[in-house]
Amino acid sequence: MAKLNQIIAVEKGVKAKAQQELTSAHQDVQKPALLTGISRTYQPKDEEGEQLPPESTRVQLQAEDVLRDTATALTRLFDVTATKDWANCTARADITVEGRVLLRDVPVSYLLFLEKQLVDLYTFVRKLPVLDAAESWSQDPSTDWWKTETVRTIRTKKVPRNHVKAEATEKHPAQVEVYYEDIPVGYWTTVKFSGALPARRVNQLTERVERLQQAVKYAREEANGTEIEDERVGDAVFGYLFG
Incomplete structure (x- = not known):
């Protein structure tokens, strides 16, 4: 045999x-x-x-x-x-x-x-x-997607400002420098969604x-x-x- x-x-x-x-x-x-x-x-x-x-x-x-x-x-x-x-x-x-x-x-x-x-x-x-491990994720029961926590961020707009470096005199005009300043104009409310898998699930x-x-x-x-x-x-x- x-x-x-x-x-x-x-x-x-x-x-x-x-x-x-x-x-x-x-x-x-x-x-x-x-x-x-x-x-x-x-x-x-x-x-x-x-x-x-x-x-x-x-x-x-x-x-x-x-x-x-x-x-x-x-x-x-x-x-x-x-x-x-x-x-x-x-x-x-x-x-x-x-x-x-x-x-x-x-x-x-x-x-x-x-x-x-x-x-x-x-x-x-x-x-x-x-x-993405940099985010905190939870499952959204309404969509079955994964989502992050809500994050609120400020939206700004650049507004020109004048800075007088030297006042005007009889002989010379004023010396003015223009610069831009970020002024808050609103707020973004953001939630990220994903169809990917948690790392523990992939490992499993x-x-x-x-x-x-x-x-x-x-x-x-x-x-x-x-x-x-x-x-x-x-x-x-x-x-x-x-x-």
Whole structure:
């Protein structure tokens, strides 16, 4: 008996080896020289004629042997992949978060899907808009928005003023400097609104995603530890194809 995680661990290497051997076999059968042999002898017309040695070339590659070797190489890949896929139909585990079973008997393929989705959700949650910490916010029940306390500010207007630097004399006019003075003319009453989230809410959501991510990984490891039967399908496939 093997475990699913053991099959997953060797699958990549088996696939690479099978692909390499299939490529090599394909290249070999495309070389006519390896498949060709010859045997010939020479006999002169009369006894005084030139004697030439016989010539021969052996067949270096037999196509049936290539088929047999290819079937052997691919049978292991077919068996390993079948064992993994058959096991994926039965290997399951519960997703448990904070002592509570969130989902029961989840298959490995769905656990892998969840892992990928939770990576994207984590990025999404981390980028949620947060209320400005410089303001004091409360929830407005009439709109369900967040709002600040009412702030009253003065609106001012610049009014020109004259400053006499030197009084007028018989010989010189008065020296007057113009300056502007801010004079209150009214009041602004301001309330800010926001649809963003409090930082504690974003932190809470982030922690939940992280906890679920850990729970899904744990469940996947548990499911991948399921004991499985080795499947033997390669012999049947290649027995038909090359038999």
